[in-house]
Amino acid sequence: MGRPPCCDKVGVKKGPWTPEEDLMLVSYIQEHGAGNWRAVPTNTGLMRCSKSCRLRWTNYLRPGIKRGNFTEQEEKLIVHLQALLGNRWAAIASYLPERTDNDIKNYWNTHLKKKLKKMQAAGGGEDGGAASEGGGGRGDGDGGGKSVKAAAPKGQWERRLQTDIHTARQALRDALSLDHPDPSPATAATPAGSSAAYASSADNIARLLQGWMRPGGGGGGNGKGPEASGSTSTTATTQQQPQCSGEGAASASASASQSGAAAAATAQTPECSTETSKMATGGGAGGPAPAFSMLESWLLDDGGMGLMDVVPLGDPSEFF
């Protein structure tokens, strides 16, 4: 008996999401929490496949997602991790809690791959670490990925990470030491044009999210945080972050970029931008997943405490 399709192909809407659909999805998740995706289309009346809803949420609407403007530091991390882990974007994304695997994957395919190729063509380039590490195995990342795959059962990337942890540490140390502590210039250097593309009319969604994230409960809707399981761990992390509406706006708005609306970026409050920059420098006290500072302290801590010692295997993101 063949497996039934995840959703009926007939009557299922495809293509870009409209702000209205986003709203419906967000308000549903707000009430019921993320999860049980199967029920989402039925309960919301969305003519979307459950998978599509989940994807939309995890890649886009979920609070705490940073979009565009990859910093140099992030870039290097990605390059190194890709060299180590291959195209295991979800695993890589767990090191960058504010980024989605899709985002990282896209960024790799559109920017980094070319960049590395260029560097290699130029004879190594400044990012020697990545280039050399990637060297043979990189290619399209398949080499690395497959070799790792062969070593361990698929879907058990946490274990593989644990196995690779020493190499990963080394690579991360390289990546971070190559870097200037302040990533912001890279961000600032990015042409405003691209970020403007994220402007949208969906700031109503942003407001919705804002209102949602404010309650002291620490976000995550009803605290269900169903996505906190397994490899979607990044979600759990980001949901704990004190949310800045700007972030929400940025995420919620991208769809709107397709409907060509106005700038939701304006919804960003001054405090929020401060928070955001704090996050960027890893100096954010208290809340916002200072990924890099944590990474750095982890790296600096040579006392033999592995990442996995700190983070329960099932949810590595809690480390951040």
Added chain:
DNA sequence: AAGATGTGCAACCGCAGAGGT
């Protein structure tokens, strides 16, 4: 100014693993 080409991003598809019955 208009058309052609290139680039980037959001979304879809199919497969595989995990968990439940």
Added chain:
DNA sequence: AACCTCTGCGGTTGCACATCT
């Protein structure tokens, strides 16, 4: 133990926007 359903992941595609001629 076997089967079924749901969820997550990675690869790929198509569209919209930007840049160039």
